Amino acid sequence: MPQNYVPIFIFIAVVGVLIPVTLLAAKLVRPDNPHREKLLPYECGIDPVDRARGRYTVRFYIIAILFVVFDVETIFLFPWAVKFKALGMFGLLEMLIFLAILIVGYIWIWKKGALEWV
Amino acid sequence: MLSVGTFVLISIIKIVIALIVLLTAVAYTVWLERKVVGHIQNRWGPTRVGPFGLLQPLADGVKFIFKEDLTSPHVYRPLYIAAPMISLIFALTSIAVIPVGNWVTVGGIHTPLQITDVNMGLLIVLGITSMGVYGVALAGWSSNSKYSLLGGLRASAQMVSYEVSLGLSLIGVLIMAGSFSLRDIVDAQGGAYWHVIPRWNIFQGQIFAFFIYLTAAFAETNRIPFDLPEAETELVAGYHTEYSAMKFAMFFMAEYANMITVACLASLLFLGGWHGPLFGPAWLQAILPLFWFALRIFGFLFVYIWVRGTLPRFRYDQLMAFGWKVLLPLAIANLMITGLIVALKS
Numbered sequence: 499m500p501q502n503y504v505p506i507f508i509f510i511a512v513v514g515v516l517i518p519v520t521l522l523a524a525k526l527v528r529p530d531n532p533h534r535e536k537l538l539p540y541e542c543g544i545d546p547v548d549r550a551r552g553r554y555t556v557r558f559y560i561i562a563i564l565f566v567v568f569d570v571e572t573i574f575l576f577p578w579a580v581k582f583k584a585l586g587m588f589g590l591l592e593m594l595i596f597l598a599i600l601i602v603g604y605i606w607i608w609k610k611g612a613l614e615w616v
Numbered sequence: 617m618l619s620v621g622t623f624v625l626i627s628i629i630k631i632v633i634a635l636i637v638l639l640t641a642v643a644y645t646v647w648l649e650r651k652v653v654g655h656i657q658n659r660w661g662p663t664r665v666g667p668f669g670l671l672q673p674l675a676d677g678v679k680f681i682f683k684e685d686l687t688s689p690h691v692y693r694p695l696y697i698a699a700p701m702i703s704l705i706f707a708l709t710s711i712a713v714i715p716v717g718n719w720v721t722v723g724g725i726h727t728p729l730q731i732t733d734v735n736m737g738l739l740i741v742l743g744i745t746s747m748g749v750y751g752v753a754l755a756g757w758s759s760n761s762k763y764s765l766l767g768g769l770r771a772s773a774q775m776v777s778y779e780v781s782l783g784l785s786l787i788g789v790l791i792m793a794g795s796f797s798l799r800d801i802v803d804a805q806g807g808a809y810w811h812v813i814p815r816w817n818i819f820q821g822q823i824f825a826f827f828i829y830l831t832a833a834f835a836e837t838n839r840i841p842f843d844l845p846e847a848e849t850e851l852v853a854g855y856h857t858e859y860s861a862m863k864f865a866m867f868f869m870a871e872y873a874n875m876i877t878v879a880c881l882a883s884l885l886f887l888g889g890w891h892g893p894l895f896g897p898a899w900l901q902a903i904l905p906l907f908w909f910a911l912r913i914f915g916f917l918f919v920y921i922w923v924r925g926t927l928p929r930f931r932y933d934q935l936m937a938f939g940w941k942v943l944l945p946l947a948i949a950n951l952m953i954t955g956l957i958v959a960l961k962s
Contacts, residue, residue: 505627505732509712512631513705517866521701524681524862537688539761540857550690550760558773561936565776568944572783575951576739579790582955583962584726590959597952604944613940615933 559614571600618725627848629775630731631712638711642872643673656925671677683861688760691858695758700859700866703751707870710744710877715799717890717905722907728799728908737798738790741881742783745836748874749775752845752855755867759858767854770932771845774896776836778842784947785828788954789817789885815945816888821957822948828943833878835939837871839920841927879916887912932946 541544578585578593585592607613623753647662647669654661687696708912714737725865727893734740756768793801808814818826835842846854856867883889892908894901930938 501623502734503624505631506709506712506734506960507947508624508627509631509731510705510709512628512635513708514701517701517704520681521697521903524685528861529684531684536686539688539690539759540763540852541761542852546761549910550762551732551757552762553766553767554765555632558769561773561777564940565780568780569776572780572787575784575787576790576796579787579951580794580796580960582791583794586962587959590955594952595957597948601948606931613937615936 545550555616564607564612622725625863626725626727627686630727633732634711635708638774638873638876639869642869645872645875645917646676646868647673648917649924652918653925675866680862680865685861685863688858690760692758692760695754696775696858697863699751699755699758700863700870701751702754703870704749704750704866704873706744706747707873710741711873711880713740713798714877714880714884715802715889716909720902726944730799733797735795735797735800735801736798738786738801738885741798741834741877742786745874745877746775746779748870750886751867751870756855756858759855763857767845767851767857770851771855774838774842774844774935774939775836776937778943779831781828781939781943781947782832782836784863784944784951785825785832786885787951788822788825790900791951791958792817792820792822798884798889802884802891805888806891812857814888814891816886816891818886821936821954822886824946825954826882826948827884828950829882831943832884834920834923835935837874837878839871839875840924841930842935843929844932855872859934874919875912875920878922881914883909883912 514537539550540548574596575593582589629784641843650672651661651669662672665671665675687693692804712731713734715728715730715733719728720840721727752774752775753768756764756766756771759765759768789801792805795801795804805814805816813819834840838845845851846855851857856864859867890905890909892904894904896904
């Protein structure tokens with residue numbers, strides 16, 4: 499029933515009000531003595547060297563792309579799993595063909611070294 | 617059929633109760649962790665505040681509120697403030713669709729022991745918990761600190777990697793139950809074979825899926841042995857290095873709320889939810905399902921803490937290799953074998 503989804507939004511609203519209110523309440527009672535040394539970004543006690551948002555390894559992008567591929571596949575498998583018994587042998591074979599293609603791709607990315615971190 | 621007013625009122629009452637129970641559970645999970653890890657390491661854990669240190673969570677809460685909150689002028693303020701709130705809001709919200717017991721009738725109103733009974737429960741939990749990545753990634757980026765950025769990147773890469781295996785390990789359960797509704801999945805696990813072995817999914821061939829889920833869940837919640845995002849020996853504290861006071865507390869609470877959600881899901885999907893032996897008078901029979909469910913969650917939290925006290929941390933390349941080269945093929949194999957067996961049986 500669609501109205502059953504309403505309490506989820508009520509929940510988000512309740513929590514979404516409660517948490518900022520807690521933060522504001524804490525702001526009223528806590529001490530506030532800022533000092534230059536305290537406000538520096540943490541770097542083990544020395545002044546920060548260089549910019550914080552430097553370049554980082556391209557591996558993170560590859561992981562993100564792989565995630566999109568496999569997560570879409572997971573989402574595709576969910577409705578199939580729920581209707582599995584209704585689809586019968588036909589559904590199973592279809593999905594095995596789909597998974598076979600996917601596994602070929604998986605072996606390919608493995609051989610290409612996309613899963614190696616270093 | 618209930619009127620709109622009653623419906624909203626019941627929802628709000630349930631939400632308030634669920635929030636109080638969940639936040640208390642979060643606070644006492646922290647206490648339990650400190651106590652158990654203390655004993656594992658031959659220490660006492662908290663003892664000073666109240667008997668057995670039981671008031672320690674309360675003292676911590678007061679301290680978090682009265683602590684000075686340092687916000688460096690170099691941070692990107694809107695996201696810096698939003699990130700802990702995003703983390704906590706989505707960590708708490710997933711409890712909204714988790715059922716804790718059967719239907720009850722209170723004062724003539726028949727209602728499920730769950731904030732709301734939706735037929736897409738599992739999908740909603742997965743969707744909401746994966747929103748947690750945003751909080752972590754934004755916190756890491758907006759803090760303007762090298763440690764935070766690295767921690768945030770690591771955390772998001774790790775969480776998305778293990779989410780794939782987590783999702784795939786649940787497909788076997790979905791094939792068994794044929795429904796996304798968490799209540800239907802639990803109902804499908806009722807009864808027992810020969811009155812001895814319960815029909816939980818873990819005893820119906822989903823045992824590998826259970827361990828895949830458990831491993832992926834440890835990684836999803838950034839717990840040892842997968843706590844690379846907060847590896848304190850190399851990254852200080854990872855994505856929350858720059859956070860202090862209440863904002864830090866929010867990340868902390870979000871992590872423990874996520875642990876509880878994961879424990880709830882594991883009990884519902886693999887261990888038969890609230891099913892257990894019922895006996896005694898009527899009032900005891902009404903309470904026992906809640907007790908069995910709470911016992912399972914407690915067991916999971918204890919395993920979490922036990923593992924933390926036992927295992928060392930992975931190296932980052934090992935972590936990624938494990939997720940993509942071991943867990944993912946295992947999850948796909950489990951799903952194909954489950955499909956074949958279920959199809960051959962029917």
